[in-house]
Amino acid sequence: MNHWLIKSEPDVFSIDDLARVKREPWTGVRNYQARNFMWKEMKPGDLALFYHSNAKPPGIAGVAKVAGVPYPDETQFDPKSEYHDPKTTRENPRWWLVDFEFVGKFYDLLPLESIKADPVLSQMMVCQRGTRLSITPVDPLHFKRACKLAGWGAHTVSG
DNA sequence: GCCAACGTTGGC
Protein backbone atom coordinates (compact mmCIF):
# COMPACT_ATOMS: atom_id res chain seq x y z
CA MET A 1 0.00 0.00 0.00
CA ASN A 2 1.15 3.52 -0.82
CA HIS A 3 0.66 6.61 1.29
CA TRP A 4 -0.06 10.13 0.08
CA LEU A 5 -0.63 13.69 1.10
CA ILE A 6 -3.41 15.60 -0.61
CA LYS A 7 -3.81 19.35 -0.30
CA SER A 8 -7.10 21.15 -0.23
CA GLU A 9 -8.06 24.68 0.66
CA PRO A 10 -10.60 24.32 3.47
CA ASP A 11 -12.52 27.33 2.17
CA VAL A 12 -13.12 25.29 -0.97
CA PHE A 13 -13.27 21.74 0.37
CA SER A 14 -12.34 20.79 3.93
CA ILE A 15 -12.04 17.58 5.93
CA ASP A 16 -15.48 18.40 7.36
CA ASP A 17 -16.88 18.56 3.84
CA LEU A 18 -15.41 15.13 3.13
CA ALA A 19 -16.87 13.83 6.38
CA ARG A 20 -20.28 15.08 5.29
CA VAL A 21 -20.27 13.76 1.71
CA LYS A 22 -18.26 10.63 2.63
CA ARG A 23 -16.81 10.32 -0.87
CA GLU A 24 -15.56 12.93 -3.31
CA PRO A 25 -14.04 12.94 -6.83
CA TRP A 26 -10.74 14.81 -6.58
CA THR A 27 -11.48 17.25 -9.39
CA GLY A 28 -9.44 20.15 -10.63
CA VAL A 29 -5.90 18.78 -10.47
CA ARG A 30 -4.16 20.33 -13.47
CA ASN A 31 -0.59 19.37 -12.85
CA TYR A 32 0.86 16.43 -14.73
CA GLN A 33 2.90 15.07 -11.86
CA ALA A 34 -0.04 15.12 -9.47
CA ARG A 35 -2.27 13.63 -12.14
CA ASN A 36 0.18 10.81 -12.73
CA PHE A 37 0.08 9.89 -9.06
CA MET A 38 -3.70 9.50 -9.25
CA TRP A 39 -3.71 7.92 -12.68
CA LYS A 40 -0.82 5.50 -12.44
CA GLU A 41 0.13 4.94 -8.85
CA MET A 42 -2.83 5.18 -6.52
CA LYS A 43 -4.59 1.97 -5.60
CA PRO A 44 -7.94 1.54 -3.87
CA GLY A 45 -7.32 1.44 -0.14
CA ASP A 46 -4.25 3.70 -0.20
CA LEU A 47 -4.34 6.15 2.69
CA ALA A 48 -3.76 9.88 2.38
CA LEU A 49 -3.09 12.67 4.84
CA PHE A 50 -5.66 15.40 4.21
CA TYR A 51 -3.79 18.72 4.31
CA HIS A 52 -5.42 22.11 4.68
CA SER A 53 -3.51 24.65 2.59
CA ASN A 54 -4.07 28.39 2.54
CA ALA A 55 -5.55 28.02 5.99
CA LYS A 56 -4.95 29.60 9.37
CA PRO A 57 -3.09 27.63 10.42
CA PRO A 58 -2.16 25.27 7.57
CA GLY A 59 -1.71 21.62 8.54
CA ILE A 60 -2.90 18.04 8.38
CA ALA A 61 -6.55 17.75 9.29
CA GLY A 62 -7.26 14.05 8.94
CA VAL A 63 -7.07 10.93 6.83
CA ALA A 64 -8.74 9.90 3.59
CA LYS A 65 -8.67 6.74 1.54
CA VAL A 66 -8.48 6.08 -2.19
CA ALA A 67 -11.95 4.81 -2.93
CA GLY A 68 -11.72 3.43 -6.44
CA VAL A 69 -9.86 3.24 -9.73
CA PRO A 70 -8.98 6.31 -11.83
CA TYR A 71 -11.37 7.80 -14.36
CA PRO A 72 -11.47 11.03 -16.39
CA ASP A 73 -12.12 14.26 -14.49
CA GLU A 74 -15.52 15.34 -15.80
CA THR A 75 -14.85 19.04 -15.16
CA GLN A 76 -12.31 19.14 -18.00
CA PHE A 77 -15.16 18.71 -20.52
CA ASP A 78 -17.44 21.32 -18.95
CA PRO A 79 -17.09 24.76 -20.59
CA LYS A 80 -18.76 26.32 -17.56
CA SER A 81 -16.28 24.83 -15.11
CA GLU A 82 -13.29 26.78 -13.90
CA TYR A 83 -11.33 23.59 -14.58
CA HIS A 84 -12.44 23.37 -18.20
CA ASP A 85 -9.67 22.37 -20.60
CA PRO A 86 -10.46 23.16 -24.24
CA LYS A 87 -7.55 21.05 -25.44
CA THR A 88 -8.74 17.73 -24.04
CA THR A 89 -11.09 15.22 -25.68
CA ARG A 90 -13.37 12.46 -24.43
CA GLU A 91 -11.55 10.05 -26.76
CA ASN A 92 -8.24 10.92 -25.18
CA PRO A 93 -8.81 12.59 -21.81
CA ARG A 94 -5.91 14.48 -20.37
CA TRP A 95 -6.97 14.72 -16.72
CA TRP A 96 -7.69 11.72 -14.53
CA LEU A 97 -8.73 11.46 -10.93
CA VAL A 98 -9.68 9.10 -8.16
CA ASP A 99 -12.37 9.37 -5.52
CA PHE A 100 -11.36 9.89 -1.92
CA GLU A 101 -13.36 8.51 0.96
CA PHE A 102 -13.50 9.92 4.46
CA VAL A 103 -11.59 7.90 7.04
CA GLY A 104 -11.25 10.23 10.00
CA LYS A 105 -10.63 13.72 11.26
CA PHE A 106 -7.82 14.48 13.69
CA TYR A 107 -9.09 15.68 17.04
CA ASP A 108 -6.65 18.58 16.65
CA LEU A 109 -5.18 19.80 13.40
CA LEU A 110 -1.50 18.90 13.13
CA PRO A 111 -0.14 22.31 12.20
CA LEU A 112 2.60 22.81 9.63
CA GLU A 113 4.59 24.44 12.41
CA SER A 114 4.65 21.14 14.33
CA ILE A 115 5.46 19.19 11.18
CA LYS A 116 8.45 21.41 10.54
CA ALA A 117 9.55 21.18 14.15
CA ASP A 118 9.58 17.39 14.11
CA PRO A 119 12.92 15.86 13.05
CA VAL A 120 11.18 13.03 11.18
CA LEU A 121 8.18 14.77 9.67
CA SER A 122 10.17 17.80 8.60
CA GLN A 123 11.57 15.64 5.81
CA MET A 124 8.17 15.26 4.21
CA MET A 125 7.96 16.71 0.75
CA VAL A 126 5.21 19.10 1.75
CA CYS A 127 7.54 21.17 3.86
CA GLN A 128 10.43 21.33 1.44
CA ARG A 129 10.94 24.80 0.07
CA GLY A 130 8.93 25.53 -3.01
CA THR A 131 6.95 22.31 -3.11
CA ARG A 132 3.61 23.31 -4.53
CA LEU A 133 2.48 19.88 -5.67
CA SER A 134 -1.08 19.28 -4.55
CA ILE A 135 -0.47 15.55 -4.25
CA THR A 136 2.73 14.04 -2.91
CA PRO A 137 3.81 10.53 -1.97
CA VAL A 138 4.41 10.03 1.75
CA ASP A 139 6.81 7.61 3.39
CA PRO A 140 4.82 5.10 5.49
CA LEU A 141 6.91 6.02 8.52
CA HIS A 142 6.00 9.66 8.05
CA PHE A 143 2.37 8.71 7.74
CA LYS A 144 2.50 6.76 10.99
CA ARG A 145 4.34 9.53 12.77
CA ALA A 146 1.85 12.17 11.63
CA CYS A 147 -1.03 10.08 12.97
CA LYS A 148 0.83 9.53 16.21
CA LEU A 149 1.62 13.20 16.72
CA ALA A 150 -2.02 13.95 16.04
CA GLY A 151 -2.97 11.53 18.79
CA TRP A 152 -4.36 9.06 16.36
CA GLY A 153 -3.39 5.41 16.78
CA ALA A 154 -2.70 3.08 13.89
CA HIS A 155 -5.63 0.98 15.11
CA THR A 156 -7.89 3.95 14.45
CA VAL A 157 -6.58 4.26 10.91
CA SER A 158 -7.11 0.66 10.01
CA GLY A 159 -10.30 0.11 11.86
C1' DG B 1 -0.63 41.82 0.39
C1' DC B 2 4.11 40.21 -0.45
C1' DC B 3 7.06 37.36 -2.70
C1' DA B 4 9.88 33.03 -3.51
C1' DA B 5 9.51 29.05 -6.12
C1' DC B 6 8.48 26.86 -10.06
C1' DG B 7 5.38 25.10 -13.93
C1' DT B 8 3.72 26.59 -18.38
C1' DT B 9 3.56 29.24 -22.53
C1' DG B 10 5.06 31.03 -26.70
C1' DG B 11 8.31 33.67 -29.65
C1' DC B 12 12.28 32.80 -32.00
Added chain:
DNA sequence: GCCAACGTTGGC
Protein backbone atom coordinates in the same frame (compact mmCIF):
# COMPACT_ATOMS: atom_id res chain seq x y z
C1' DG C 1 14.87 23.41 -28.03
C1' DC C 2 16.03 27.65 -25.50
C1' DC C 3 14.54 30.88 -22.34
C1' DA C 4 12.08 35.12 -20.88
C1' DA C 5 7.64 36.31 -19.45
C1' DC C 6 3.83 35.14 -17.09
C1' DG C 7 0.66 32.81 -13.86
C1' DT C 8 -0.13 30.17 -9.75
C1' DT C 9 0.72 28.35 -5.24
C1' DG C 10 0.82 29.00 -0.59
C1' DG C 11 3.37 30.33 3.66
C1' DC C 12 4.14 34.32 6.05
